[in-house]
Amino acid sequence: MEIVVTGRHLQIKPKFRDVVESKMNRVTAIAPDTQRVQVVLSHEGNPRLADTAMRVELTVIAGRTVVRAEASSSDDLSALDLALDKLTLRLRRTRDRRKDHHRGYEAAAAVDLGVVEPETDEVVAEYEPLTPAQAVAGDLEPGESVEVQVGDTPIVIRRKLHIAEPMTIDEALYEMELIGHDFFLFVNSETNRPSVVYRRHGYSYGVFEIESQKNL
Template sequence: MEIIVKGRNAEVSDRFRTHVNEKLSKIEQFAPRAQRVDVEITHEPNPSQAEVSERIEITVIDKGPVIRAEAAASDRYGALDLASGKLLERLRRARDRRKEHRRSDAHVSAPLTLTPKDVNIPKAKEQAAPEAAKVPTVPGEEVENQLGDSPVVVRQKLYEAQPMSVDQALYEMELVGHPFYLFIDEETKQPCAVYHRHGWTYGVIRLDTRTV
């Protein structure tokens, strides 16, 4: 298993790289077939963000769903402890799910399908796209564009879209720790998004179109 450590606006010492490798060595216990682990370290120079100035994102690339965790703290070692703890818990849940699927093919009911009108999602203000904005063209590629004359930077990343069930989309959303997850429904071929609602309830938003 290869562990790749990189910094975004941050220098990474050999000592910290060694600590990361030691800290993440337990990953193989939960994901023995993991091919690569990407660790990205970001430093926030704004003094007002001192309590969360060091952010770490860990992504496990396996044959199954991508599993990710991130955390921020005032120092890198603390952020790494928080992120690795979340990651190992998600890896454990993924392993347990695989075991359950091998033991049983029990049916899992899909959550309630909702429309934007049902959940009263406020409409975002439309903003003109910057001229000649770069977009990613290769899966895994990331690009950043400044939004007009403002200091806001929009980061885009291209992902491969694999058709899946709603249940699988919910599962993968939990593994990456995001409040929503975009996917193509394998039955309807519609672009969809699952998301957290209140408590342990979920919603599904579907676009009235079909993919080829």
């Protein structure tokens, strides 16, 4: 298993790297087919956010399965423990889902979420356009990301290349829960349209489907 530890705008201390490597046996115990674990440590410089200044992002890649978790705390090791707890819980869910599948379990039918209307008025902000010399998603490898600052502003745009595979809405919701995001990009296998599922209030979800104007 490959373990990659990187820092975002900070230097990784040898102690943190050693602790990461010593704790990764929790991952292999649940997911022995894990090929790669990515650990990203970042620091929030705002003094008002001292209690959550250190953020750890964990990504496990096992074949075509990607499981992600992140957490923040006042120090790097506490953030690592919190993120690892979330990650192992999601890995167990993945393992149990595989077991249920082999036993003949059938996932619940996808729910018709209907047409989702915007809940707030759209706000459009005009920013300085990115120059051609700056990285774009087309220059990235699958799963790779890059941060680009917009001109002289404090705005930073993070670009990432995501490979969308055909799946049902139910499967997309499950994948969204695994990576711990509030949204998930996919290709709807029933309509063959690029789509996004996202979390709304409580236990309700929404879905957007995209259709090119020329196809209408």
